[in-house]
Structure formats: structure tokens, C-alpha cells
Amino acid sequence: MVRVAEEDTDYQRLLWRSSANEPVKHYKLLRLTFGTACAPYLAVKSLQALAHDEKLKYPIAAKTTETDYYMDDLLSGSETVEEAIDIYNEMNNLMNSGGFQLQKWSNNCEALLQYIGENKRDDNELPFKVNSVIKVLGLTWNRVADTFEYTVNLPEPKQPITKRHILSEIAKLYDPLGLIAPVVVIAKMIMQKLWKTGLDWDEPIDGILQAEWLRYRENLMCIKDLSIP
Structure with missing residues (x-):
């Protein structure tokens, strides 16, 4: 969901054909492509930019995004179940506003696991880990x-x-x-x-x-x- 600036897409050009008998086609990748040297930085920076843009609307999630991410893994915690539920709801709303979807939730609180199971966003969301x-x-x-x-x-x-x-x-x-x-x-x-x-x-x-x-x-x-x- 991360689009590369138009002036930078020239650095993501590639030539492709499915067989030697076909003419070579020319492509230009428009979105952030994993495997490039800059991808880890841009992926993290995109999340940080989203947190900055939406921090007034989702203050808890913005702070969590800035401090508790390691690449695309969110590792966070709270002192109470109520606070954890606030983090869960705000993080989903914040990520969805940028076109991202958090999946595979897991934690060591059965009450929170039950809440997540009852309030998952849609049927396409991958099940959270319960083992x-x-x-x-x-x-x-x-x-x-x-x-x-x-x-x-x-x-x-x-x-x-x-x-x-x-x-x-x-x-x-x-x-x-x-x-x-x-x-x-x-x-x-x-x-x-x-x-x-x-x-x-x-x-x-x-x-x-x-x-x-x-x-x-x-x-x-x-x-x-x-x-x-």
C-alpha cells in the first residue's frame, strides 16, 4: 500500500518476457518493492509518517507505532485489559486509515483474546494465534x-x-x-x-x-x- 514518488519510479524499471519467443516488455514498479536496499527504511518511515499524520485522531496508536514496531511486527503491552483494548482498537483504526491491516494477534490475556475474537474486522482477517x-x-x-x-x-x-x-x-x-x-x-x-x-x-x-x-x-x-x- 506504499506508493513510490513518481520521480523515483525510474529506479524500479525492469524488462520481462515469459519466453524467448515473446517481445521484451518494459515495466516500471510504482509501489514499494521488498528486496531493494531502501525497502526496510521506507516501510518503517511510511508507518512513522502515518502515525505523525493521524496522531491527533489516534494519539495512543500513534505513540505505539512510533515506539513499539520492529519492521512490520508490533510488540506492545499494557498494564490493564482496558488499556490493551484501547491499543487494539486504535491501532486497527490507524493502520486502516493508511490502507494497512494488522493480523495474527496474540497476547497472554484470555479476556483480550476473547475480545479480539468477538471484534475482528472481517472474515478475511487471519485468525490470531491461540497456541x-x-x-x-x-x-x-x-x-x-x-x-x-x-x-x-x-x-x-x-x-x-x-x-x-x-x-x-x-x-x-x-x-x-x-x-x-x-x-x-x-x-x-x-x-x-x-x-x-x-x-x-x-x-x-x-x-x-x-x-x-x-x-x-x-x-x-x-x-x-x-x-x-
Whole structure:
């Protein structure tokens, strides 16, 4: 729903044809296109501009939009159910005024979940999450216990184990809040040792480093037992 300024659409030109036998067609994308370098900034800026334009009409939602968004995920909270309902209603009204629709609501208050279920805007709105565990920005949130939890899904290690293989698995350790930094830093130290060996990306690693990595990989499963308030 975000239209690009006319003078900037020339930078979103593309050539296309469905087969080599067809003439090439020329297109110009008129709306914000995800995948471009500027898209994350423009997406966030569009929400901020909407909040600024409508802040007198929807003051609670405008403030929430300015402070509680991470990209297109809204993470907010309140002290009371009544305040949460006000946020829910105002946020829907504010977003709808800009052509956006909030979906997949979830929270740890059954009264609010019931209110959302009874007051959803239309039948096309996706159902809100009612299961106890959901993903929030890559973290696992248990809404019943109101805790962060970690999941590790690593397949059986493939042979030979290489630097490329290990780096790929280290990249799956997502910890934006640094809550398991003592765990992640060990993986980074193993990677540092691999660089010092001078091995190529697809060259098998030696026995000592391989054993250290496999031992770390096995112990990594223990973070499933962590529960962080």
C-alpha cells in the first residue's frame, strides 16, 4: 500500500518476457518493492509518517507505532485489559486509515483474546494465534508463562564437516537480546580457530577441531531447557 514518488519510479524499471519467443516488455514498479536496499527504511518511515499524520485522531496508536514496531511486527503491552483494548482498537483504526491491516494477534490475556475474537474486522482477517508458544522476531515466546525460550533444530551432521558447514550452522543461532551470549561466543571461538588453520571453505577439518565442534553441537541441545522471564 506504499506508493513510490513518481520521480523515483525510474529506479524500479525492469524488462520481462515469459519466453524467448515473446517481445521484451518494459515495466516500471510504482509501489514499494521488498528486496531493494531502501525497502526496510521506507516501510518503517511510511508507518512513522502515518502515525505523525493521524496522531491527533489516534494519539495512543500513534505513540505505539512510533515506539513499539520492529519492521512490520508490533510488540506492545499494557498494564490493564482496558488499556490493551484501547491499543487494539486504535491501532486497527490507524493502520486502516493508511490502507494497512494488522493480523495474527496474540497476547497472554484470555479476556483480550476473547475480545479480539468477538471484534475482528472481517472474515478475511487471519485468525490470531491461540497456541501457547509462538515466534516473535526469531525468538520463541511462551505466552502462557510469559517467557522466552530457545529451540534448536540441527539435522544430523553431514560428512565431511567443513568450515562452510560449521559457519552455516552458527548463523542459525539467533540471539538478538544477547540472552545466551555465553553459549554463542563459544561457537564464534570455534570459528576463529578454523580461520587460523588456513583451511579452505570445503576442506575437511581436522580431528581435534571436529571433535570440539561435535561436542559443542551436542551440548547445544541443552538450551531447550532454558526459560527466561
